[in-house]
Amino acid sequence: MRLLDWIVLLGTLGFIVIYGVWKTRGSKDIEGYLKGDNSMKWWTIGLSIMATQASAITFLSTPGQAYEDGMRFVQFYFGLPIAMVIISVTVIPIFYRLKVYTAYEYLESRFDLKTRSLAAFLFLVQRGLAAGITIYAPAIILSTILGWNLTATNLIIGTLVIVYTVSGGTKAVSVTQKQQMAVMMGGMLVAGFMVVRYLPEDVSFGDAVAVAGKMGKMNVVDFSFDWNDRYNFWSGLTGGLFLSLSYFGTDQSQVARYLGGSSVAESRLGLLFNGLLKIPMQFMILFIGVMVFVFYQFNQPPLFFNEAAKNKVYATEYAPELEALESQHTQLFNQKQEAVKGLVSALRTDDEAAIDAAQAKVQTITDASKEIRTDVKALISKATPDAETKDTDYVFISFVMKYLPAGLVGLLLAVIFSAAMSSTASELNALASTTVVDIYKRSVNQNDNAFHYLKASKIFTAAWGLLAIIFATYASLLDNLIQAVNIIGSIFYGTILGIFLVAFYFKYIKGNAVFMAALVAEAIVLYCHFYTDIAFLWFNVIGCVAVIVFGLIFQVLLNQRKREKQAA
Amino acid sequence: MKESDHTTKDNLDKPPFFKSWRGMYWLVLGNLAFLIILFYIITKLYE
Incomplete structure (x- = not known):
């Protein structure tokens, strides 16, 4: 700076x-x-x-x-x-x-x-x-x-x-x-x-x-x-x-x-x-x-955009492997740069056959580059097990x-x-x-x-x-903290949305029924979280639908009991 | 929490450029439709 x-x-x-x-x-x-x-x-x-x-x-x-x-x-x-x-x-x-x-x-x-x-x-x-x-x-x-x-x-x-x-x-x-x-x-x-x-x-x-x-x-x-x-x-x-x-x-x-x-x-x-x-x-x-x-495509990108994480590998026994990958990455980039220039020229000619050929060439080199990036991530993970191997968050800031x-x-x-x-x-x-x-x-x-x-x-x-x-x-002391917070959010969000949807669109359902339904919905979501493999994003849907369905059921039961009491 | 004395006035507030809120809502939904069509054309054009 x-x-x-x-x-x-x-x-x-x-x-x-x-x-x-x-x-x-x-x-x-x-x-x-x-x-x-x-x-x-x-x-x-x-x-x-x-x-x-x-x-x-x-x-x-x-x-x-x-x-x-x-x-x-x-x-x-x-x-x-x-x-x-x-x-x-x-x-x-x-x-x-x-x-x-x-x-x-x-x-x-x-x-x-x-x-x-x-x-x-x-x-x-x-x-x-x-x-x-x-x-x-x-x-x-x-x-x-x-x-x-x-x-x-x-x-x-x-x-x-x-x-x-x-x-x-x-x-x-x-x-x-x-x-x-x-x-x-x-x-x-x-x-x-x-x-x-x-x-x-x-x-x-x-x-x-x-x-x-x-x-x-x-x-x-x-x-x-x-x-x-x-x-x-x-x-x-x-x-x-x-x-x-x-x-x-x-x-x-x-x-x-x-x-x-x-x-x-x-x-x-x-x-x-x-x-x-x-x-x-x-x-x-x-x-x-x-x-x-x-x-x-015209300027060589870093092999791994989180360069601080990559550089830590150089301090380990895996440094020679990383150097070899860096070298392959540079060679591939030089080939790719030429191939992309060829694609630009082909696109200007409007010749479909030339465009397809140039595109195929670029694709082959891109696939090879992706393989090298996969190898680098595996190497970083092996050399520094705590390191984050997703580097897309660093692409823009490193540019x-x-x-x-x-x-x-x-x-x-x-x-x-x-x-x-x-x-x-x-x-x-x-x-x-x-x-x-x-x-x-x-x-x-x-x-x-x-x-x-x-x-x-x-x-x-x-x-x-x-x-x-x-x-x-x-936060840095805990593993996968961001995911943990997303899971906690999903555990509660569905139930909250369910309560509001009932409030706005299900006038039939009253306070006691929706409250009991919310507790049941939350229990179902917690059960899904601890005892099933359901992806956490679905907790939003499960919690919301459970509040509506159980809200309706509880309201019917409460109305029935009220009628029975009045009849008695 | 009290019922507002100005509820009726608030609900009568008119949106700019349109006679009713329905026009504003259609503008937003029409803009969404326009963007989806535009994005589809871009996708096909550069496929």
Whole structure:
């Protein structure tokens, strides 16, 4: 990192934090602190929703995913716009009519206190763990690439977020997210422009896209149906709709974003704004990853993008094997570079036979390169058993560090920090509001003054922030922690969504039935987790369906018993 | 938690550019359809 990069990085982050604190100072009660005095306009809500969802991993992993697997990941978001419309039609008017602070508050008016408290508790467990990972995941990558201390990186991200989130509450989160989105989008556009500019002079943008297409990276839409294929049109539309409904409709970190709107119209427009722009945004990030892929067809890529992990092998007895693989990798790259240039020339001729021949040649060398990468991963795993052998998260950041000029490296690091801070801020704010509104103010201390609850909200925000930093600091001690948190999320998410779906769409089911159904559903999900081999993503569906089915059964039984009692 | 006095007013808020919310919803869904068609054309064009 050069001086200019430090100036850009610290200047950008410092400006956002100071602006956030200054602009939102002086909240006098929790109405202002947790709902921003209901003063948000639709563009603030829309950008805030997008910034909350876009974590640092979005900007680190997504280009790497496109590098490895092409554009098809964009299909994962096809269900999102439909979910935005459904939430705008059904959820927002209900939340506004009841003037709720949190999504779980609604459950008390629809069912009862115990159902509200259960949903709030499940959310706190799940999101409390996730907040630590939101800090840890980018920190581990940045500390590996930049050689920074991991604990210091965790502390910097966490402390910056705590400063403005504690100070200004929801309004500070939304206001800073506008600046953060500007940095994120601006930074990514500049990175996209630079990678295209770095292509060889005789390779045009059109040539680059054509080469990417012939190498299988422009696979944006796939209509074929396959249960085992994670990203196709059908799984994106149905699975994406399911996930988006649960995330945007029941997760307080998102619900808080649109509850701060000045009217139903502003909140709806904010959500629909996200529905219009989310897919183009993901397309752009993936496309930058594809352009990085094309760039590396003309410039030698690292044998393994996490070079710190690779270099550890050189300190072991496996160093000679790694050197041999490096040598093969260089030879293959030289052959591939020529083959890709041949493909570009063939594409310009429009001669199908020549194109097919050139494409086959490139494919043969690509397959050989993939085999070498597989061998390298196996070698790293053998030499350093604790090392992570997935390097796609490092593709984009290693390109940024190696090729972008001074100043732009600082800007792109600001993009990653901004993304980490924006999603963490929403999480802390949501955790604090749920703790205060659904637990503390409702069940612990009901009759205190406005200033007391404001102070409690600030204390809980800071406490959740500290807990997230501590969790992020010790995260590296546990194996497969990210997967563990995803599993914990899936264990609870299905049940929460089930409760909300019953609340919105099954008026027949009442409080006692849904509460018992939620407990049974949670027990079923836990049984599936501990005693079966069912993939954890299915827990979402199982938990949700179980709440609805058992809710209906219990309600029928309860009604029957009531009738019998009345008859007696 | 109180029922809002302004519920009726809020629900009457009109979206920009359209006479009703239905138009806005169709814009979002139409945009989704347009993007899927565009992506399909891109996929086929560069296959």
